Amino acid sequence: MKESDMYTHVSHVLLEIVKCDNVYAEVSNFDVVAVKNNISLIVEMKKQLNFKVIEQAITAKHCADYIFIAVPKPKQYHSKIALNLLKQEGIGLIYTTDERKEYDSRTNGSTIQFWGKRVRRKTYDIQKQINHEFHSRTVGGVKSGEGITEYSEMIDAIKLFLKRKDWVTVDQILENIQTYYSNPKSSLMQTLKSEWNSDWLEWKVENRKTHFRLRIAA
Incomplete structure (x- = not known):
């Protein structure tokens, strides 16, 4: 079992x-x-x-x-x-x-x-x-990476939000997506800029603000 x-x-x-x-x-x-x-x-x-x-x-x-x-x-x-x-x-x-x-x-x-x-x-x-x-929706005892996590749910929600948008700021994301971070803005900014998310997300700095969007497939 x-x-x-x-x-x-x-x-x-x-x-x-x-x-x-x-x-x-x-x-x-x-x-x-x-x-x-x-x-x-x-x-x-x-x-x-x-x-x-x-x-x-x-x-x-x-x-x-x-x-x-x-x-x-x-x-x-x-x-x-x-x-x-x-x-x-x-x-x-x-x-x-x-x-x-x-x-x-x-x-x-x-x-x-x-x-x-x-x-x-x-x-x-x-x-x-x-x-x-x-x-209450998770299952105990699943191996790491097999079950849903608060992080995976957050990333999925961000991807869904960005599908309907072009370039957006982290503030715009936080207005629509709930995170589990104690310091939402700085933590989410660091997460979205991380290398492990670069395969689906791109970012740029414009007017001193960082903007994000889904990476356009080649």
Whole structure:
């Protein structure tokens, strides 16, 4: 089972069993983030329960109220050392599976193996990183470059806008396109001038202002 396939099962567990209000994918560096009232949950997904994912989960403890690891249900059992470490660190465990069960057809047998402990000292709230419109449409666990990102959506929107225009300034672009940059004008200017965008975009300086347009095919 791929991590991207696991995401469907994990999201259903969070919605159907935990009764979360919303589930989001790929928030900051975390695979899955869920929200229930004012409580936040982080789930790190992996195809195997190993110390790398345990370390990732421990690192996430300062960002949410509950931390889980989600892995495919083992054919036999997981190491007691690994399971005891999870319980010691207060990290929950979700098992995903494709086993069909009539009473929970949406979760397909996936369930919470055990809960962790609620984090009492958060130094940062992951909810601040949630973009509801974007993160609710993404899929967790996809490989880099295969899924949509805020950057790719922004670039696609700029390309669509420029198709209907000739030379435009960055201010004109920002009047029509929303970016995720904290400093939109300077950051977008730098992005559009970057070499990796030169195959589809050209720019010039006129009257001390930089103008952009889609590159005309030869």
